Amino acid sequence: MRALLFLLLWIIPATLFVPAAQGEQALLFSPRLAAPRGEALQPISPATGLDPELVQLGHDLFHDTRLSRDDTISCAHCHPLESGGMDGLKHSFGIEGKEGVINTPTVYNTSLHFTQFWDGRAKDLETQAVGPIHDPREMGSSWQEVLPKLNADNALKQRFIRIMGGQASVERVVGAIATFERSLLTPSRFDRYLQGVEGQLTPQELRGYKLFKDYGCASCHQGRGIGGNMYEKIGIVHPYFTSDKRVKKADLGRFNITGNPDHKHEFKVPSLRNVALTAPYFHNGAVKTLEGAIKLMGYHQLGRTIRPTHIADIATFLHSLTGEHPELAKEATP
Incomplete structure (x- = not known):
């Protein structure tokens, strides 16, 4: 009906x-x-009205393997942008070769979605960006591990300060990634x-x-x-x-x-x-x-x-x- x-x-x-x-x-x-x-x-x-420096910072974080526990997995690992924004696998593989449990959706045009993930558990792109970092089958890390690594990179730290008003923090990292993802309209x-x-x-x-x-x-x-x-x-x-x-x-x-x-x-x-x-x-x-x-x-x-x-x-x-x-x-x- x-x-x-x-x-x-x-x-x-x-x-x-x-x-x-x-x-x-x-x-x-x-x-x-x-x-x-x-x-x-x-x-x-095409997406408009986004700060290009913030988009570029989000792009770089999207490709940064330091978001994972063992520095091997970035967001782009499961969402390769050059091939449709997903990896073409039935299930993606995270740190230590751990297999996921659901098909990876494309990252393109996700700013048009009313919720994120297949089950809608994330209300927006900022909330979504947190999930893979903590998932033991994906990046298997934590903010306590990630933020010190990012802020130890002085050049990256200075970019955060110049663009977002302070060093890398949870809100700034997910905000930059989400802004980059909002640029991915096709x-x-x-x-x-x-x-x-x-x-x-x-x-x-x-x-x-x-x-x-x-x-x-x-x-x-x-x-x-x-x-x-x-x-x-x-x-x-x-x-x-x-x-x-x-x-x-x-x-x-x-x-x-x-x-x-x-x-x-x-x-x-x-x-x-x-x-x-x-x-x-x-x-x-x-x-x-x-x-x-x-x-x-x-x-x-x-x-x-x-x-x-x-x-x-x-x-x-x-x-x-x-x-x-x-x-x-x-x-x-x-």
Whole structure:
């Protein structure tokens, strides 16, 4: 019912049918190829209004291995910026090769999210930045260890004093990292399309976008983040966790935070921005391909069997959400 309500609220009326090249019917928008009004998905622009020195300080801390107990792991270890802001693994590995228990989400566009982490346990980016430092499977450290190391670096200490008014402290470290993360917005061709710029999407991408809405995907994946602004249970229509699947603690989602049985298997809806770069998919990293994720989401969340040609079109549309950012562009640098 919840998915149906969102579908009725967001879906745009059916658009023009025109014959496809091989006699099939293809769903296309008008030849103008600019976005209609009232879209559920909203555009973004590059981040503005941030102090560039503070952003650079946060960038350097994001890449600083001294945040970990044994000086081997930085934030960028699990969130490599040049490859989509996550490491491409089912689970990331922290100090001493310890394996995490949940798939690492991308760090790009997280400032658009209403909470942080899959289970929403952090209210903002500052709170989120604290977690990995203390997690024994990630950095395994503490502020009592981290701050003396940072302040022993006189050049870094002087940067903190000049930019933030004092030497490294908990508030200043997480504030700098959070400011850097707020700079990681990645507008794409799709955003320019939503802003009315013509010729940004191909006919197949436009077909995929219409199908994305017609199937009901935009009931959860909407807004500026194209996700990240609500919680939803995995397996609304057809259960995702069946008797043949061993349920682990991480699979319980928000229940681990709230203790409310209604929150079992409920997670923050992931953003689909840059989704073509962030396989494997789902909280458990169980799905290797974008096409596989679309198929499973159609079945478990919408109760629909999405035909292969439609999956291909939707996947092509989702590739148009791959955005632009100087750090992301380094992927193509030899």
